[in-house]
Amino acid sequence: MNTKRKTSDMLVATAQPATTTDGVSLQVSGLKLSLGGKNILRDISFSLREHGINILIGPSGAGKSTLLRCLNQLHADWQGEMLIMNHHARQWPGGTDALRHQMGLIAQKPAVFPCSIEKNVTFGLSSRERKHPPAGLIERVLRQAVLWDEVKDRLHESAAILSIGQQQRLCIARALALSPSMLLLDEPTASLDPRSKQLIEASLSQLAETMPLLCVTHDIEQAQRLGGQIIFMCDGRIIEIASADTFFTRPERLEAREFLRWSTCDCS
Amino acid sequence: MKLSPFFHVNNRIAKTVTVLLAIPALLLPAACLLYILFKGIPALHWDMLAGTASAVSFGAIGSLWPQVAGSLLLMLGACMIAAPVALGIALFHALCASARQQRMLLSLLHLLQGIPPIVYGLCGLIVLVHMLHWGICLLTGAIILAVIILPMLVLNTVHAIDRIPLERTEAARALGMRDGQIVRRVWLPAAWPSLLTGLLLGMARALSETAPILFTATVFSGINWPDSLFSPVTSLQTHIFYLAQEGANAQAVNIAWASAVILVALVTTFSISASALRKIRVGG
Ligand SMILES: Nc1ncnc2c1ncn2[C@@H]1O[C@H](COP(=O)(O)OP(=O)(O)O)[C@@H](O)[C@H]1O
Ligand SMILES: [Mg+2]
Numbered sequence: 268m269n270t271k272r273k274t275s276d277m278l279v280a281t282a283q284p285a286t287t288t289d290g291v292s293l294q295v296s297g298l299k300l301s302l303g304g305k306n307i308l309r310d311i312s313f314s315l316r317e318h319g320i321n322i323l324i325g326p327s328g329a330g331k332s333t334l335l336r337c338l339n340q341l342h343a344d345w346q347g348e349m350l351i352m353n354h355h356a357r358q359w360p361g362g363t364d365a366l367r368h369q370m371g372l373i374a375q376k377p378a379v380f381p382c383s384i385e386k387n388v389t390f391g392l393s394s395r396e397r398k399h400p401p402a403g404l405i406e407r408v409l410r411q412a413v414l415w416d417e418v419k420d421r422l423h424e425s426a427a428i429l430s431i432g433q434q435q436r437l438c439i440a441r442a443l444a445l446s447p448s449m450l451l452l453d454e455p456t457a458s459l460d461p462r463s464k465q466l467i468e469a470s471l472s473q474l475a476e477t478m479p480l481l482c483v484t485h486d487i488e489q490a491q492r493l494g495g496q497i498i499f500m501c502d503g504r505i506i507e508i509a510s511a512d513t514f515f516t517r518p519e520r521l522e523a524r525e526f527l528r529w530s531t532c533d534c535s
Numbered sequence: 536m537k538l539s540p541f542f543h544v545n546n547r548i549a550k551t552v553t554v555l556l557a558i559p560a561l562l563l564p565a566a567c568l569l570y571i572l573f574k575g576i577p578a579l580h581w582d583m584l585a586g587t588a589s590a591v592s593f594g595a596i597g598s599l600w601p602q603v604a605g606s607l608l609l610m611l612g613a614c615m616i617a618a619p620v621a622l623g624i625a626l627f628h629a630l631c632a633s634a635r636q637q638r639m640l641l642s643l644l645h646l647l648q649g650i651p652p653i654v655y656g657l658c659g660l661i662v663l664v665h666m667l668h669w670g671i672c673l674l675t676g677a678i679i680l681a682v683i684i685l686p687m688l689v690l691n692t693v694h695a696i697d698r699i700p701l702e703r704t705e706a707a708r709a710l711g712m713r714d715g716q717i718v719r720r721v722w723l724p725a726a727w728p729s730l731l732t733g734l735l736l737g738m739a740r741a742l743s744e745t746a747p748i749l750f751t752a753t754v755f756s757g758i759n760w761p762d763s764l765f766s767p768v769t770s771l772q773t774h775i776f777y778l779a780q781e782g783a784n785a786q787a788v789n790i791a792w793a794s795a796v797i798l799v800a801l802v803t804t805f806s807i808s809a810s811a812l813r814k815i816r817v818g819g
Contacts, residue, residue, distance in 0.1 A: 391710030
């Protein structure tokens with residue numbers, strides 16, 4: 268039954284490469300999600316261009332993590348429209364699991380697997396690629412995640428002995444090994460030491476030149492450092508979308524001004 | 536802060552009372568064990584394990600090897616049936632069941648755990664022995680023992696899976712891994728020491744159950760090695776039961792003690808391996 272559905276999905280997906288918007292990697296319109304009878308996300312619409320940093324900012328409980336989980340399809344029962352690389356998310360060739368390779372999700376709390384650093388990097392690959400990783404893949408993604416220099420001599424050691432900051436960078440490398448078309452990061456530097464924070468921000472700025480990043484943070488200073496497009500969310504809604512310059516100097520909405528001042532706001 | 540001298544006195548009294556209360560609780564099983572060893576070890580003879588069973592005196596003399604083999608066969612059979620079923624039920628619990636189904640499943644398992652084993656024996660007698668005409672045999676006994684250890688194995692597996700950090704499972708799912716891959720590559724590597732511990736405890740339990748196999752799987756004597764799954768067996772547990780009834784026959788009672796020592800040794804081996812494994816798990 269499953270395979271049947273997938274083949275038909277593939278047909279549909281190849282048959283109608285939906286609205287062709289050039290230079291846009293992700294387009295979400297009218298996304299809604301309720302969990303346990305509560306509306307968590309209401310009418311979310313935004314788009315990500317083919318590269319660059321996008322900051323998802325807002326007070327805690329705004330639904331930022333939930334939105335990222337919807338994009339990675341960890342919450343599958345959202346309503347609305349989601350176009351990824353001009354394909355409908357629901358009709359992705361190869362199904363949800365294949366789509367998840369494209370939407371590299373990095374959780375707030377790093378979760379490494381209890382095996383070697385090298386095995387962690389290749390964890391999401393197919394069994395054939397795990398046995399014979401493509402040449403240079405491990406080094407390339409570890410370099411992209413600014414971790415290579417710290418671990419190059421001990422790739423076979425357990426990943427559990429790394430510091431939390433190193434583990435977080437390992438998680439970024441692990442997602443990159445699947446050659447995703449975008450990265451979704453959920454407060455990647457919350458509760459990390461300043462050095463790891465700095466390295467991760469450097470890595471993100473570099474990655475943003477090749478792919479779109481959607482990075483959640485509630486740290487206003489970090490958002491200012493990273494720049495790019497700011498998506499300000501509160502109470503399950505997008506309140507304001509603006510470039511970093513505009514948002515931090517002349518925010519349009521009252522809620523945004525309140526948030527910039529107090530790091531919290533009342534939108535309900 | 537300086538504690539009042541009364542506190543120290545009270546503390547000492549409380550300690551003494553606790554120790555005094557704990558002594559009988561420890562002493563009783565220890566005394567039982569010592570008595571079994573005291574009576575059983577002199578009764579043990581090498582030819583009990585090596586020689587062949589004698590038909591003389593209803594098997595009350597001669598080798599105990601058939602009984603040991605029967606007990607172990609019943610135990611292995613029970614585990615081979617129960618372990619995959621338990622894993623299947625636990626995976627259903629973790630992957631497919633709704634929150635309500637999970638609650639119902641757990642309460643059902645706790646309920647099943649409380650049912651006296653003899654009741655399962657009776658059900659086995661009616662359904663397997665009589666209705667299906669399997670007769671008194673190894674397979675019947677193994678299935679009944681499997682049903683008895685199943686709730687414990689399932690609960691152990693469910694808890695082992697629950698202890699795996701949710702973040703790790705979600706990280707695997709976010710990498711595009713399917714349920715089957717997550718089970719194989721994330722859950723089983725993390726949970727196997729717990730699963731093995733549970734299995735060893737299940738083995739110890741299957742070795743010590745006597746009543747449910749008494750009238751469904753075992754005969755008193757005359758079987759050296761069952762020639763099929765549908766052949767009855769002899770077992771250490773039931774052997775002790777039969778021999779102990781021959782209170783007047785000193786030889787029979789002697790062999791009962793010897794059987795008890797062997798049984799205790801087997802059960803202890805499995806229990807100690809289980810707790811050793813648990814230490815490894817806590818340590819690692
Ligand atoms: N599985 C869930 N079931 C019900 N409510 C949830 C669930 N997950 C999150 N929520 C609720 O959704 C809201 C948004 O949560 P979250 O996305 O984690 O916020 P943020 O990441 O912006 O701090 C919160 O009010 C939270 O209680
Ligand atoms: Mg969050």
